[in-house]
Amino acid sequence: MTDTATDMVRMTIDGVPVEVEKGTLLIRAAEKIGVRIPRFCDHPLLAPSANCRQCLVEVAMPGRDGVVRPMPKPQPSCAMTAMEGMEISTQATSEVAARAQAGTMEFLLINHPLDCPVCDKGGECPLQNQAIELMASGARSATRFTDVKRTFPKPLRLTGNILLDRDRCILCQRCVRFADQIAGDPFIALQGRGAGHVGGEITGGLYSEQIGRYDSTVLDFFDAEAPPAGLETIRGEARLVPEADLAGPDGGPGVVDGAVYGPGDLAGREDLDVSGRPFASYFSGNIIQICPVGALTSARYRFRSRPMDLVSTDSITEHDASGSAIRVDMRRGVVLRRLAGNDPQVNEEWITDKDRFGFAWSAQPDRLHVPLVRNEAGELEPTSWSDALDVAARGLTRARDDGGVGLLPGARITLEDGWAWSRFARQVMRTNDIDQRVRDHSREEDTFLAARVAGTGLGDVTYSSLERAGQVLLVALEPEDECGSLFLRLRKGVRAGGVSVATIAPTITNGSRKLGATTVLTAPGQEARAIALLAQSHPDVVEALKSAGAAILVGERAAAVPGLLSVVDTLATATGARLAWVPRRAGERGGIEAGLLPGLLPGGRPVADAGARRQVQDAWGVDPAGVRAQEPLPDAPGRDTTEILTALVDGSLGGLVVGGVDLRDFPDPGLARAALTASGFTVQLEVRRCEISEHADVVLPVAPAEEKNGTFVNWEGRVRPFGQAHVSRARTDRQVLGMLAAQMGIDLEVDDLAALHARLADLGLWGGARGGVVFTEGPAQSADDEAGVPDVAGVVGVSTVSGLDAVLATHKPMLDAGRLQDGEPFLAATAMRPVARVAPDLAARLGLVGGESVEVSTAAGTITLPAAVAGGVAEGTVWLPECSAGSTIRQTLGARHGSRVSLSLTRVATGTGARTSAQPRTATSTEVAR
Secondary structure, eight states: OOOGGGGEEEEEETTEEEEEETTOBHHHHHHHTTOOOOOSSOOTTSOOOOOSOTTEEEEEEEOTTSOEEEOSSOEETTTOBOOTTOEEEOTTTOHHHHHHHHHHHHHHHSSOOSOTTTOTTTTSOHHHHHHHHHHHHTSOSSOOOOSOOOOOOOOEEOSSSEEEOGGGOOOOOHHHHIIIIIIOOOOOEEESOSSOEETTEEOOSSTTOEEESOOHHHHTOSOTTSOOTTEEEETTEEEEOEEEEEEOTTSOEEEEOSOOOSSSOOTTOSSBBTTSSBOOOTTTTHHHHHOSSSSEEETTTTTSOOGGGOEEEEEEOSSSTTOOEEEEEEETTEEEEEEEOOBTTTTBTOOOHHHHHTTGGGGSTTBOOSOEEEOTTSOEEEOOHHHHHHHHHHHHHHHHHTTOEEEEOOSOSOHHHHHHHHHIIIIISOOOOBOOOOSOOOHHHHHHIIIIITTOOSOSOOHHHHTTOEEEEEESOOHHHHOHHHHHHHHHHHHHTSEEEEEEESBOOHHHHHTTOEEEEOOTTOHHHHHHTHHHHOHHHHHHHTSTTOEEEEEGGGGGSTTHHHHHHHHHHHHOOEEEEEOSSTTHHHHHHHTOBTTEEGGGEETTOHHHHHHHHHHHTOOTTOTTSOOOOOOSOOOOHHHHHHHHHHTSSOEEEEOSOOGGGSSOHHHHHHHHHHOSOEEEEESBOOGGGGGOSEEEEOOOGGGSOEEEEOTTOOEEEEOOSSOOSOOOHHHHHHHHHHHTTOOOOOSOHHHHHHHHHHHOOOOSOOOOOOOOSSSOOOTTOTTOOOOOOOOOOOOOOSSEEEEEEEEOOSSSSOGGGTTOHHHHTTSBOOOEEEOHHHHHHHTOOSSSEEEEEETTEEEEEEEEEOTTBOTTEEEEESEETTEEIIIIIOOOTTOEEEEEEEEEOTTTOOEEEEOOOOOOHHHHHO
8 A cells, every 4th residue: 555645745835834745736735724825827627727827926945955945936836736845935925926926917907907897707806806905915006007908899709608808808718728628619719829910910919819719800711802701891801790789888889709710511510509600518608607807708697787786595406417506696586697506526616508597497478476277268367376276176186086197297396396296196196106207218217217226325426436437338328418517527537537438329429529438339229239249349348347436327318228228237237337327307316216206105115015115104104004094005006107198098097297397308299298188187387387288277386496495316316405596485396285285185294394304314215125127128039139138129110201211319419499498598599500410321322411401201290400411420320409499309200219210302492492302312422422
């Protein structure tokens, strides 16, 4: 074992002895004894760059002869590491260091605008704070600069979300380093470094150096006679075009930046966002928060408030299962912005743009504030809570007695709300017909969740452990799109050299490229076979999975492929790799722990186990003998989501209680609509009125995340409590179900949160026997299948129309047409432009070169999108975004991942704009080469 003492060095800082780990930056060593050295470019999660020079300190260190001598000039403490015998003097004890820092500050302020009263960063600006501190200390009282300050047209719209005021920038490069080191998206850079280029001439000097998004007027790679989008020619000079809806604090027009420059047809490019700019990043908003000045601002928050006017509350994101810490800032009851919270165990200091900007969805005009009840004329009309609860109670009682009631709570609720839904189903509706999964699901997944996920608590696969995992295998999971914080942690491990990533997928995605992942290209629906044959196709990956710490991460989309979860479980068992399941929705893992599945009770207890039911009965106060006039818990596993919908259609169930779900997310939206139409009585708990509301008999409004407190359980199994940011009259699902149960004569005991948490703690997690993962559906296994994988084609039986036969691959991008992004046009503009990614073999047969419109069709409908010919797509495959503008797979095509579709080329007739579909044809060799 290595002696840790050999890894420590002893030094003094301002005369105070300190012992730190070898390699510690001086700026961190000073923090250990409570000395804070001013800094701008330094950030603990970014590599040192020593750009701003604000952290200069006086350094003396021993030479080869052991004599301690001062270095000739002050040194940047953010880039110099601790060494044995060093003597550091900071601004607190050294006049040299103090003068150096004051000189740097004066230099930074030479061209900095004096617009603190209107700057968004005013009141929380490190530059402002440190300048005032220097003035108060007497180091500097006034600037010696008397000339005109540098100015730029402002702001530049870098993305739909982010605006840049270049004259405030101090060139610390925090934003550039974040884009490169953390997100891996080169959407912002330092331009014109050294000698600048303006109008084709080298101007030289400092003034041309600036941060931007490859601004063509700085880099001089445009044609002045035919300027690209975003530029116009004025008296022979190409200039940025003013943008009408964008202005600086002086009232001057803003300017367009980040448009696509260069020759060629851009229609076939897949790296553009909806606004037409090159795709920026799902994480770009973080550069606003880490900017030490007001150079980078939010398009939504700009000029909306001052920091001292905001009321801040720590919270947890409701957009995915990451459990990322956020801070909600409100003014006068309105959410104005969200920031990343600092949680080293989970998201560190980063969040996705969806977490940061996607908060307007709950404040849309269709927000429900009062209950609605359907009148005799068939119209929903507002009513009182007492009336609505009375109607709901009487209707659900009739439906319960007329075949029973199914419950679909959705997977975006808190653990506490899930507990109330679970109790309401078992105690009030007397059924296990409850399922939170508004997505693909299967009986195979039921066994997987019971064996590997439910009631396991915080597992051995965590964010921190993944940094040192060695080998990570991704199955049916695209972390960048489905769990942003997980993607960033994996990339951190990859960059540090502690992680190698492999993925089983039908396409090579941008996220896989940034992870340097080994992609096992697999036809949609054939993922189970690919894993079973992994030892033959990629033996190095299988061997690496046997090493200590290796992990397999499987996404919720694995439920759509028969046999996949069984094979994943077998691989994990055979290699000893740790296994973790990563859902997409924030409440999915907590819902499993609360018992929102037809075969599981709270804590992962199987419904069919008498001992497990007895434990829950004791926790809920239900006497099996019925002494309390309450029925014992039902003992048979209930129906899953599809079975509930089918039972409503055929009349086997009499009613439905539905929570916050989107019809487009169901595996079969048509079946869901038919079920809602056929339901004898439907009660909906929802934040905003939606399509389901038009089928409901009673609509009960519930609170969104910022208007309640509660707990999410993230994909790790980590409990993530959060506070109530906005006190409102809105009731939580827990409170509404408690009132409804009381109306029906049963006390759910969910009003007191402390008591509820005590019951949860007393019940604990299931410690009894668990079954294995069982493949229970799909075609039988082939007799000659030596790999031992079910012989399933994975192709859904969807009728196709004439055209080139293809297999559909799909998943949801992070930014899509989901309801939790409504009301945020700035965020929507940064979503990747929907395109059809066509495999090269299909493109050759159609004669595609990229940019043409293609039709992807089934008997149910057609989706038309621009085609992108992508080399990283499995043979015979076309990939479409699942739920984006113009591409709603389930609703339009009636299809899902692995479905057979037809692919045809759509041409626009010259001069008429009429579309004509071309028949599939054989491409010539010249066309294939092209």
